[in-house]
Amino acid sequence: MSRATEDTNRRMLRARDTMDRAYAEPLDVPALARVAHVSPAHFTRTFRATFGETPHRYLQRRRVERAMSLLRETDRSVTDISYEVGFGSPGTFSRTFRDIVGRSPRQYRKEARATGVPTCFTMAWTRPRD
């Protein structure tokens, strides 16, 4: 591995951190590629090579993780939560949530409980896998 690879890793991490921080914004590949200072086509390919999944999937999992938290810890409606975490429509949210978590948002809310663990660990360990 070279300095160039380390530099590329760091740029991809900067874009990934942007998704973690600004998940509710309408982030698309061109916007994230700008953060990483690479072309959009290069960005998607390199992100996948670095982290093992596409940026789109990473962002979906981040949004679903945030939604899981809001479902556990608030009484807000599923529709409100879908918009709050950055999905364009409740239908897309519910489909994506079920695809990733294996349950509907409503079923998940019924079953889940809040935890008392520091939030950064809860976020890392409750991030749904692909």
Next chain:
Amino acid sequence: MFNAITHSQLYVLDQDEAVDFYVGKLGLEVNTDVDLGFMRWLTVNVPGAPDRQILLQLPGGPQMSEQTAEQVRDLVTKGALGTVILTTSDCRKTYEELRAKGVEFTQEPVEQPYGVDCGIRDPFGNHIRFTEPRTA
């Protein structure tokens, strides 16, 4: 049994750059910076708390093959290694100060049950958090 935690360790890719960041930007103090010949022993601590040091170490050396050192550098720059959590008396003020210095944030200050906290990256990919603990 044990009395204290005295040293924790983070891998960094450049120790001068690490000093610029941890001391110049975060405001920690250099505790020890000695060239031992075989390594540069570089530790920092929070001002006024020299008993808890962070060792800022380069991957490599005789105990680690170049291939392993490369793997460590790969993991550090992917953000997969190293976390340190600090406390502050004012998370939002610290956030503003560090933002003005161009520090990269992974999370802006958020109210948590245990206080207010936020997250940053060091220049290499390590994850640093700082918390303003909730007072009872």
